[in-house]
Amino acid sequence: xxxxxxxxxxxxxxxxxxxxxxxxxxxxxxxxxxxxxxxxxxxxxxxxxxxxxxxxxxxxxxxxxxxxxxxxxxxxxxxxxxxxxxxxxxxxxxxxxxxxxxxxxxxxxxxxxxxxxxxxxxxxxxxxxxxxxxxxxxxxxxxxxxxxxxxxxxxxxxxxxxxxxxxxxxxxxxxxxxxxxxxxxxxxxxxxxxxxxxxxxxxxxxxxxxxxxxxxxxxxxxxxxxxxxxxxxxxxxxxxxxxxxxxxxxx
Ligand code: IPE
Ligand code: IPE
Ligand code: MG
Numbered sequence: 475x476x477x478x479x480x481x482x483x484x485x486x487x488x489x490x491x492x493x494x495x496x497x498x499x500x501x502x503x504x505x506x507x508x509x510x511x512x513x514x515x516x517x518x519x520x521x522x523x524x525x526x527x528x529x530x531x532x533x534x535x536x537x538x539x540x541x542x543x544x545x546x547x548x549x550x551x552x553x554x555x556x557x558x559x560x561x562x563x564x565x566x567x568x569x570x571x572x573x574x575x576x577x578x579x580x581x582x583x584x585x586x587x588x589x590x591x592x593x594x595x596x597x598x599x600x601x602x603x604x605x606x607x608x609x610x611x612x613x614x615x616x617x618x619x620x621x622x623x624x625x626x627x628x629x630x631x632x633x634x635x636x637x638x639x640x641x642x643x644x645x646x647x648x649x650x651x652x653x654x655x656x657x658x659x660x661x662x663x664x665x666x667x668x669x670x671x672x673x674x675x676x677x678x679x680x681x682x683x684x685x686x687x688x689x690x691x692x693x694x695x696x697x698x699x700x701x702x703x704x705x706x707x708x709x710x711x712x713x714x715x716x717x718x719x720x721x722x723x724x725x
Pocket of ligand 2 (some may be wrong): 666
């Protein structure tokens with residue numbers, strides 16, 4: 475028997491955001507791309523606050539993809555410096571809001587000046603229970619699944635895992651998102667209609683909201699609009715609409 479569908483909820487427990495369009499925002503104004511990234515970084519805290527205030531439990535922000543290394547070194551370096559600046563700027567405020575930091579992606583390839591403060595923020599916020607803020611840094615879904623497959627294969631080869639007993643729960647427990655709920659809502663800014671290697675398996679039943687707004691213009695109001703769009707969606711999880719519809723309106 476498949477698992478019963480989760481209770482439909484009007485507020486997503488986990489939202490993932492593909493923060494896209496910084497470059498086009500800047501180009502439209504005749505500014506350098508890095509200026510778009512800077513303005514985008516400035517908006518981050520507003521969206522984190524909005525997510526907490528709306529009762530979302532977990533927010534995953536796609537900050538740098540495993541494929542973004544293909545960009546010019548100057549842009550990559552500028553992005554990392556902005557990341558470090560934003561973290562330093564908002565760390566105490568976020569810890570007051572009892573935010574627990576977590577990362578997904580291969581941090582080992584990141585320069586120390588950003589890797590170390592992130593690791594410290596993850597360690598110092600470990601016991602916070604208010605809200606999970608997950609930063610996807612040097613993250614790619616295919617790379618994540620490949621790492622999980624490698625570790626499962628090693629266990630099987632060593633006799634610690636019976637290949638016939640491998641199920642989705644076991645595989646999911648080796649993904650970097652282990653312990654987090656699957657995203658209910660994925661938001662992508664800038665109008666692009668693709669996932670770009672973001673949480674491909676975890677988003678199996680996520681609702682996807684695409685907004686034409688470029689990330690530097692995406693604030694609390696745009697986030698609230700995405701939540702309203704989510705609330706109006708009918709999630710089915712493979713069932714018919716009649717089976718899923720709640721007998722009482724959700725609170
Ligand atoms: C998103 O904005 C930021 C990152 C990918 C790091 P882009 O830099 O991709 O902006 P566009 O897509 O070129 O407009
Ligand atoms: C996805 O955006 C990655 C992040 C937002 C960090 P990209 O701008 O890199 O995606 P593509 O290349 O347009 O698909
Ligand atoms: Mg882009």
